[in-house]
Amino acid sequence: xxxxxxxxxxxxxxxxxxxSMMHSQTINESTENKTWQKSYFMPSLADVGIVTFRKWLxxxxxxxxxxxxxxxAPFLELNDEQLYDRWHRHTKxxxxxxxxxxxxxxxxxxxxxxxxxxxxxxxxxxxxxxxxKIILLPVLLSILSLICSYKLDSIRQGFxxxxxxxxxxxxxxx
Numbered sequence: 001x002x003x004x005x006x007x008x009x010x011x012x013x014x015x016x017x018x019x020s021m022m023h024s025q026t027i028n029e030s031t032e033n034k035t036w037q038k039s040y041f042m043p044s045l046a047d048v049g050i051v052t053f054r055k056w057l058x059x060x061x062x063x064x065x066x067x068x069x070x071x072x073a074p075f076l077e078l079n080d081e082q083l084y085d086r087w088h089r090h091t092k093x094x095x096x097x098x099x100x101x102x103x104x105x106x107x108x109x110x111x112x113x114x115x116x117x118x119x120x121x122x123x124x125x126x127x128x129x130x131x132x133k134i135i136l137l138p139v140l141l142s143i144l145s146l147i148c149s150y151k152l153d154s155i156r157q158g159f160x161x162x163x164x165x166x167x168x169x170x171x172x173x174x
Contacts, residue, residue: 004096009155023078027077084161086160107148
């Protein structure tokens with residue numbers, strides 16, 4: 001797994017907050033029939049650049065840029081699965097995250113195959129009636145391999161979506 005892929009997989013919590021806020025703001029803008037001046041309260045000096053840009057857009061571009069005759073599609077509200085879909089938003093475009101996902105899949109497959117081989121070995125050792133101490137080693141290793149496979153699956157899930165795999169489909173914001 002690449003270092004960049006790990007950073008990307010752990011940084012989505014902050015971007016989910018921004019995503020939630022921007023999506024709710026877009027919903028508000030699409031349902032209200034107000035001008036931007038009445039929709040926003042921007043008293044901060046940091047907002048001067050935004051206000052200046054919006055005024056420029058109003059004066060020279062009719063409020064928004066014209067995209068060579070392409071008409072703007074109406075806004076569609078997204079459900080949580082669509083909004084927090086990390087695969088389509090990031091992973092499929094990021095070479096580091098795709099590489100990490102491929103590596104996770106390979107290691108996960110190895111762990112699952114290793115678990116099966118160790119379980120068969122343990123059954124064989126039981127069948128030939130060896131001591132419990134000898135049989136215990138492949139059993140414990142297969143359990144560890146199975147746990148590793150399970151943990152890798154949860155890491156893999158983080159590259160695909162921010163919706164948890166189990167429990168309520170609520171995204172925790174920090």
